[in-house]
Each structure stands twice: as structure tokens, then as C-alpha cells.
Amino acid sequence: MNQPSNNIQYSEHADFSQYWLMLKRRGIPAGLTFLAVLSIALLQAFQEKPIYEAIGQLKFEESQRSSKLIGLDSAVDEESKQQSSLRWQRSLDTEILSMKSPVQLNMLSSIIESQGLFSRPSIEKMKSGLEISQLADTNVVQIRFKSYNPNFSKEIVNQLMQQYVENKPKSKQASTHSAISFIEKQLPQVKQRVNTAETALRKFKETYQITDLEIAKSANATNLSQLQTLLDEIDRELVEVQTQQLKLQNMLSLNPKQALIGISTSHTSISTSLEEIDKQIAEAKSNYQQDHPFVLELLERQSQLNLLLSQKIDQSTQSNAQLNFVPNQKDDLRSQLIQLDIKRNGLSQQQLKLRQQLSRYRQQAKNLPQLEQRQKELERTAKASTSTYQNLLVQIQELKVTENQSPLTVSVLESADAPSPSKTTYISASMRGGLAGILLAAGVVYVLERIDRKLKSKDEIRQVYPYRVLGEIPLFSESESELSKLPTLLNPSSHFSEAYRMLQASLKFLGLEQSPRILMITSAIAQEGKSTTCANLAVSLAEMNHRVLLIDADIRLASQHHIWELRNQEGLTHILLNKHIEEHQALPTHQVMDNLEVITAGRISSNPLPMLESEQFASFVQMQINKYDYILIDAPPLVSVADPLVIGKVVDGILLVARPGHLEREYAQKAHELLTHSSLAILGTIINGIIETNEPYSYYSHYGRYTSQDETISKNGLIKEVIVR
Template identity: 30%
Template sequence: MTNLQKDNGSYSNSRGELDFNIGEYLLKLKRRWIPALAVFTFTVGTTAFLSSFLEKTYQSEGKILFKKNTTLIEGIGTEADKLESILDNQTPLSTEKVRITSEPVLQQTIDQLKLEDAEGKPLKPKDFEKRLTVEIVGGTDIISLSYKDPDPVTASKVINTLMDVYINAQISSSKSATETAGAFIDKTLPQVKNNLQSLESRLQDFYEKNQIVDLQEEKKILVGELGNLNRQISSVGAELQGKKAQTASLQNQLGLDLNQAVRADQLANTPQVQSIIEQLGATETQLSQERQRFNDNHPVVASLNEKKQVLNSQLQQLIRQYVGAQVSTGLLQGGNNLKENQLERFISLKIEELSLQTEVSALAQYQQVYLNRTKDIPRLEKQEKTLLREVDTARNSFETLLVNKENLAIQENQKTGNAEVIELGQVPEEGSTGRVALMALGILMGLFLSNLTAVLLEMQDRTLKTIPEIKQKFSYQVLGIVPLDMLQEAQGGIVVQREPDSFASEVYRMIQTNLKFLAVKRQPKVILMTSSVPGEGKSTVAANLAAAMAQLGRKVLLIDGDLRKASQHELWQVSNKAGVKDVIAHKTPLAKVVSQPMKQLDLLTAGVIAPNPLALLDSSEMSELVGTARKEYELIIIDAPPLAVTADVLTLSKLVDGIVFVSRPGVVETESAELAQETIANANLAQKVLGMVINGVKPNEFDRYSYHAKYSKNYFSPSGESSPSKTAPA
């Protein structure tokens, strides 16, 4: 299926539902046409009566254009008299509309014109407002005002005076607002100025306290200086490590630290040590010479050795006293070159090392100072931004107040508001009573109230009034729809017998055909006809259905099983002296009791009312009666009581092959229909229900829901024209 076909199908369904809903509504309205017509007539009549009291009135109209003064917006004294639209962001026209109809404006207009009511008393503002119409002209900045009065001159005066009063009130309000604004500025300006000066002082103190000239420039300088310091620290640190390596090597050789080396050097330069060193050198020289002459045990050699030991002892004592550590005697007496190459070189390297260490520390301190300053920059920037923002805000406020003060001085000299009368109220030449509008309103109200009455009455009516409502409540196959003929309903009778070629007779033949096709494999031989409540026409349907089947050549027995309120004898106009009661209670043969109102159709009436009908129907004799009839007849139709009245249907249902349910719109109520459904379900009879006949359908509704009705009527009409359907009463 193509999308177009689907769309067409959806459209057809929607169109069908729309037609169905409209048709249902019109049908409900037709059912309640009398009360609806009464309400409509009363409403329109009342309106016509009231309209007769209306007097002729004249209407005068004026217009006001709203704009805004731009002096305060576009500059001091520039375009002071220029007006611009206020629709964008100024006071809405709806607010001005309310101001026009405010009580002070209306009261002042009344006082100026000395307006009076019908009793000669001063007109009240609320009564004045009833005659006044204020509207916003769509798509413009214009408000239209109109006033109705029996006197055309008064109508014109009222409109013009009202517009003057409103504009003067607006000018007065604007002037008052200007004066109030000026007083506010005069009071606020010194405070704002003092606040600005205070904030500027705080900003200056902030710069002085934190030694700030330009934070952004200072940030750049700090970054450069930190880079230089890092490079210097790296360079000096490397040189320091080299010096430390040299001094460590010499210190290991000398076995002295810097202080000991300095004291040793100082000690070597003292006269006492130099004297001992000279004596020690001379002694060693002499000892070397004497050893060439004498052996070690010789007194001269021994004396020199003893002298040498004494001198060494004196020297070591001085070393321990001044140096505090072991010092090689050679360092003290080795001559100037050795001393310069050892002690003095060690001292010089150590001093250079300490100097480099001091330089690194100084550079690190500078680095820390710069780092601390760098860390403070974000905090200082934040404080600076806050102070600058506060200063700028205060300065802007101060400058704005100064500008507004100058603008207010100019505005005080202006005498116009933002409203201008563009059309004065003219004296109307023709008046109007308003009767046409009132009558139109009355007709609309009449239509509304009449329809509302019909809907409310329909809502209060609990009966199932239409075919869709019945089909929705009963989920049974619809075997046929029997139309209602008001004339035939009054006359009574069996339409199939009297007019076998009529359309109504054909309806019953359609019902029997549907029954035939519903049970092709096993045709029901005994059929029970019942309904929810009395008055739905089950007896009439049973009689006409039996007659239709008999006309088709089938031998039919129609049994009136409603022993409490029999009606078949009245429909067929036969005697009811003998019937079901006689066959069961008196053992009367069936052939002697039945009558034959038409060919192929036998009728067994109920007979005289029995004291206990249920006992008779539940007896074995009743079962024998049905069993005997099964052998002699092709079809047995039992006209049973309604489900909601007695339990007879449940008893008779055991003897039948199928049940045909009859329902009539406008008779069965929702509760009764639900009770009938529950009764059938509780008795497990749903499988025996062959279908449903909707009886007593009004011709207009029948034509809408019966597909073949519009064609069959013409077909069965002798003249070929549409004729009303005729059937027995329901």
C-alpha cells in the first residue's frame, strides 16, 4: 500500500468519524427539540422585550497618539521636542489605557461638565465608564476613545474634555516626577561625590603601600630578573663547586682546616718560631757534619741530637699551643716557596670558596624576594581591579547624575507630555439604539442555551439512545436493525403477515438470513427471544421473525414463553384460553392447543396465567413439549420474558439451541443493559447468544446506520420513490 493510499484511508476514517459525531449531535438535538425550542424562544423573546426599552444614543470618538520625549536619552538640549514610539521598551499602551479610565480622571471630567444621571444626581465614575470605550488601535501607538450619550453634543464634549483632562494629568504627573527626580539627584550627588573621592584615595593608598607604579610592567620586569638570577646562581654555583674540590684536596694533604692553617701561617712568621727553626736548621747542619767525623755514640753527635730534640720539642709545644693540631715541621721551616705553595694557597682557595658561597646566598635571597613579589602580583591585581571597578562605577554614577541634573533642568521647561490628541471628538449626526446587536446577542445566547439544554437533558437520560451506544454496550453480532413506524406502532399487528412485500418485511427476512449464515454447520432449531427490560419489542420481533420464516416455507412453531405477561395472542388476535399451561399441567396434546394464524406457522399461546410460572417452565413436561416440537417443526421460536424481570430465561435457556437478544434505543437503560450482560455471563450463556436485533430505530437514524436502507426503500416502494418504513410496534 502506498503512502497516498494510507493517507486517503486515514482521511476517510477521520471524515467518517466527523460525520458520525455531527450526526449524533444532531440526533440528540432532534430528540430534545421541544425543550430546546422553548429555551431558544424564551431567550430571544426576552431579548426582544428588553431591546424595546433601549433609547437612541450617539457616539463620539477621539484618538490619542502616544510617543516618548527623547531629551534625556539623546543629549542635553538636542531634539528637545522630538517624540519617538514607546512600544519598544517604555510604558505599554495597556497601562495608559488603564490610566485613562482611572477614577480621578473620570471624576474630574464629570465635575468639569457637571454630568448627571437619569435621576439628576452627579454621574458616578463607574456609570461613566460603562458608556466609555477605550481601545488600542492594533499595530499603532494610538488609543481610541468613544463615548455614548443620548445627546450628541454632550458625547462630543465628554470625549474632548476627557482627553484634555488626561493629557493635563499626564503633564502634571511628569512635572511632579521631574521635581522628585531633581530633589533625589540634589540629595544623592554629594554622597556619590564623597564616595568617589574616598575610593580614589583608597586606590592611591593601595599603590603607595604596595610600591606599585604599573603592575603589568612590573610583572614583565620580575620575569626577566628571575631569569637572570637563575642563570647567575647556576654559574656561581658551578664555580663554587670547583673551589670546594680544590680546597678539599689541599685540606686532605695538610690535615688542617682554615683556622688551623691561618694560625700555623701566623705562627711560622713569629720571631720565636723563626729563631727555633733557624737554630734547628743550624743544629741539623752541624749534626750532619759531625756525623761525617764521628759515629752516633760520640758525645758531640749525642749532644747535637739532644739539642735538636729540645728544639723540636719547643716547636711542637708552640704548635700545639697556637694551632691545636699536628703540623709538619717542614711546613714551618721548609722555606717561603713551600709555605706559599701549601698554607697560603690553601688559605687563598678557602677564602675564594667562602666568597662564592656568600655570593650564592645573596643571589638566592634576591631570588626569594622576587619570587615573593611574583606571588603577590595576582593578589595585588585582584585588589587593583576591585578598586578600579569601584572607582569607575562611582565615577560613572557621578557623571550620570551630573548629566541627568542638566537634562532635568531642560525638561522642567517643557510643558508637553508623551501624549498628543490627533483626532477630536466630533458631534455625531446619526445615533443607534443597539437593538440589532442586542438581538444578535440574544439569538446567539438562545442557540447556546437551547443546545446546552438539549445536552443536559441527554446527559440526565440514562437510556441507550443510539445504535452505536447499544453496539458498544452489547458486544453481540447485529443480526438486523428494525425501523420504527409511528403509525404502525399505534395500530399494532404483524407487518410481515399484512404486507409481505414491504421493506419492513424484508428486514425480518434479512434477520433470518443472517441467522442462517451465522451457524452454517449446525443450524439452531430452537431459538429463544429475550431482552433486557420490558418494552423493547421482543414479542413483536419474535412474531414477525416467525412469520418471515414461515413465508419461506419452513414449518415454524411460535411459543409464548412469557407466562406472566403474555402478548402473542394479542399480536395475532387469537384466543388465549388454552396454551402452554394446558400442555404442561393438563397433559393436553400440542396439536389441540396450537392455532395457525398463517400458513406454515403454528402459535402456542401462554394460556391462562398460572400461579407459579417458573415451576411450569422448569418441569419435565416443558422439556417434553420442546422435545416433541423438535420432531414436528423445522424451527421453534420461544418468546421469553426480559432478563431483568424474572429467572425464566435462565430456565428456558437449557432447552434452546440459541438466544437472540432484542434491544431498543431509548428504552433500555445503561444499568439494565449491564445487569443483562452480567446475568448472561454468570449463567455461561454467552456462547448461546446468536446475535442481537436492534428494534424500534427511528427512520432518520435507521437511514444513517443501515447500509441497504436507502436503496431497499426505493426498491420496495411501489412508486419507486422513497417511502417511510413500516413495522410492527416495538
């Protein structure tokens, strides 16, 4: 249950350790940066002149509202009252800007010069030292001025307040009089606009006979509905009449005109029909207007009957033998046909008039929105003009009373006294400089870390080289590096010797089926200590009674003969060129100690790759494994040449040396890429030259460190003694 908490604590501790290591690595530039910033801050505080700040206060009071004095509060609406309150809240900001204006400062500069106490100050100088602000939740304005002269600061503040208090009433009355004159000039024009707008609205209503557009829209909709309903009824009735008329025409084989000529209906029946029509007309006129379609239909039928009656008086009756009807029945049918024709004509005329009325109402409905829009525009124009006119009347009444009344009251609440000097203390300067120094030093550390591409610690090397770490060799100090590059031989009890012993012990616990005996030691780039590591590993193996052969295969830049102080006339190149492979006695080996022999590189060659890639080299190495327990081959760097990749084909495994603080990340990635693509056997990594200041912890100096100078053996003497034996 506590595992997540432990992980979080470990992560925080690791992050802190990384930051601490970065600071240790860049301690000198970071410290110099911090000290420089702190020194500059203290020097500025020491050289800083004292500044004198004079402070004065002005009190602003609102005068009584003029509208209240003349009893006009009731005429001013609530919105105007709110606007007046808002104007007063912003008035102090306006006053502050007025006191800072160039005109005001120029007048103040002239007054200072006229007093003869100081030379005329520039407006820029006064602006830079002047600060005016309103105290929170009060009508008090505070004036501050800073300068190196206490009397000058005091004089500026007091003169500015006095000048403002004296000139404020005059400027206020002048501005009020100017506003009254402007409004009086505007009133006739605004009144004319009001009259024009009201006249245009009245003419519009008279032209279109509009009293209320909403009522007109409602009435128009009702008329449209009623007319449509009546038209539908007339259409239906007309269809029925036409159907009956067609049926009678087919029975009589007569059209309405022929039936009218041959009808024998008595005058009495026609008179009776006329009486009925008259009654219907009288009743319809009492319910409808004169131009109503129903009234017009009845009048049409009355006209037709009158015409029929007059024709019957003048015409004679004709024979009815043609039809097979009873005379009275035939006359009735003809009379019905004539009545239907009269009714049809009346309905047709009524239908036409209804359609005309319906079209007019629809056109009126279409025009109503445009009329409504136009009416609203005229009403808005009239309302805006009226509102402007009313506001001007109210304002001019306010201003006329204010002109003879005291304006906004300004008084000096507190005059400026002789100011005390203010100077930055060394404590505050140290705090500011220290904070700035810390931030700048952190920036320097960050920039240096970003610029430096070198792998600085074991953890960073492990991130690039995902191999097993077989050994960790600490960095030689200057005194130790001057003494020897072979601490395992000259100082067996040192922690360096113990580190190499741990390396040779790690080789025995690799967990492989067959222990590797032919080993190649290489690195990504030069100067990583691969040759020194190879020599000391050979000494550690020899001390464990293993027969070891050390071959210097770095023919381009040999170094083993320098480490062991050997002659390099003959070596590996001599063996490969002369094919001295089978005769062991003829090999140019150097026995430097018990169980350890060294073959130097021999003659330096600019292109040793053909020799290393030849069969002679592979056969030579394989033959020597029968005589030695271990064969260590010192190979060139991986990134520089292709020699290590060729040598790697004849060895059992490769030991990759990496040096923190020297190996750059790009070269390490390139070396790892080459080894991955070559499919060579990588036994592990040897981290050489570990810088203790770059590591979060180190244990080399806590156990087994023995550096007695009395028991330090001379390098030359020891090597000579070993060779003699």
C-alpha cells in the first residue's frame, strides 16, 4: 500500500539530486554570476542619492444640485439622475487628468520661475516626478512629487494645489457660460426639427387614413376571412344553379332567351315574383350596405323580372304544340329556366365584385408592413427630436442656476511639509540583488547545460548505452595521473585497483554458456581511456594467475608502448606482414610482469584495415588462444574508423569504454547504432573516469582507500624490476 508513496518520494529525491548535480557542475559560473549581480545591486544602493517625496492632499466636495434648488427634481427622470451620479463618480478622474495636463504644468513652471527660488523646470521633469491619485472610497486627491531637492518637492506640491484651487472657480464659470451660449444657439434648430418630424407624421396618417395600424391589420384580416367565406358560398351556389339550368335546357331544348320569348306565364305570377323580390331587397338593405354583393344580386333579379313583365305585355302567346307537356307545366319550366338564368347572372356579378374586393384587401394587407415601418421611423424621429429638445431645456435651466452658484468646491486638506529623505537600504538592495542573482545564475546553469552535449554521469551513459555495466572506474586526480596510468600495478591497495578487480570479476559472472576469452576493448571516440582500461584489466587478470596476452591493434594511434614504456620497432604489423604466426619464439612480445605479455602495434600505418581484415590476423588470434587464458585487444574508436568492426568478427565479445564528461551524446548514439547494425557480441560497458561531483553518491573513498606515500613504488623502478625478472 505504501509503494506509490515511496515511488513519489524517490522521484522527488532523484529530481532534486539532478538539480544539485547541475549546480555542482556549473558552480563556478553560477557563483560568479550571483556575486556579480549582488555586487552591482549593492554598488547602486551605495551610489544612490536620497530622494525627497513631498505629499499634499486636496478635498473635493459636490455643490448642491441646481435642479433641486429650483424645484425641478420632479421634472428630471430617473435615468437622468443616474447619469448625473455617474458623472460625479468620474469627476475626480477628470480633475486628476486636468491637474496633469501640459497647460497646468506650464503655468506651474512659470510660477516657480517667477518666485526666483529655482530655475524654470521642464514639463518632462515635472511629469516624471509627479504622481496624483485618489484615495480609496474618498473624495480626496493625493499629490506626490519626488526629487533630489526637498524644498523643490515641497514647493511644487504646494504651488500646484494653490494654483488649482484659485483657478478652478474661474474656469468652471467660464465653461458654464460657454455651455449656456452653445445650448441657446442649438434650441431653435432642435425645435424646428421637432416640428418638422411631427408634421411629417401627421401628414402620413392623413394620407393613408391610419389611426391605429394594429386595429387596421386586425380589421383587414377579418374582412379577408369574411369575403373568402362568402366567395366560397357563392361559388358553390353558382355551380348548383348552372347544373339545374343545364338540366332544364336539355328537357326543353331551349336556351334562356328562347324560353323568355315563348313563355306564357301570367302577369300575376310575375307580379308575385316581383313582390317577393321587393321584400327580400328591403330586408337585405336593413342588414347590409348598398354595395353588398347580396343586395346587388337581388336588384339584378328585380330588373330582370321587370324586363320580363314588360315583354309579356307586348308579346303574344304562341303555340305550345311542339312540346309534349301540359301547357301550364311547360310555362312553369320555362319560368324556372328564366329564374335560374337570372340567378346565375346575379351570382356571376356578385362573384366578380367579391373577387375585386378580395384583391383590394389583399393588396392592403401587403402594404400594411411597409406603412407600419414608415410610421415607426417617423415616430422614432419625432421622439428623438422631442427628447433632445427636452434635455436641452433641462440642461440650460441647470446651467443658468449653476452659473450664479458656487461650482465644485476644492480645498486644501493637507499642505506639503519638508519631506524626509528616502533611500534604498542595503538590506533591501541585498535581497533584490540576491533574488536577481539567483534567477540569473539559474539561467546561466540552464543555458550551459543545454549547450553542453556531453554525457556527464553514469545514468546518462546508461540511457544511451543499454548494455550491462561491468565496471565503474573513478577519475584519476592530477597527482594520481602524474604518478602512473597503471594503478593496479603500482598501487594495488588503491580504490582504482579495486575497481579493475571488480571489472575482471564481473567478466566471470556474465552468465554465458562459454566464458569469453578473446576480448576487444574499444570506445566511441578517442581520449575515453580505453587503452588505460585495457592495460589495467590485463594486470588484474594476470594477478589472478591467468595467462594474458595484450595486443595493441590501434595501429593508427598506438599507445600501449607508451603506457608500458616499451620499444615499438616491431609489433603486430611486423607479425602480419612477415607471417610470423607459427613460431612463438619469433613473436615480438614483451613480458611486462608474471603471466602478462604485450604485443605493441609496431610500425604506424595510415591504412591498417587490409591487414586487420586478412586471414593472417584471424588465424594469429585463434592460434594464441591455445597458449593464453585471455587475449585482450586494444582497438581504435568506433566512430572514427572501421577497424573495430573488422576486429570484432574474430573476438568473443566487446567491452565498450565510455567516459562521462568527455563523450558527447551524438557520438554515443552513433556508436550504439554501429554496434547494433553490425550484430557483434557486446558483453557490456565500462564507465571510465567517473566524476564524483557529477554523481549523486560515491562509495570509492569510503572503504579500502590506502595512499601512504611511504609505500608508493616508483613506476619506472617497478616496471624495470618486473622486466628483469
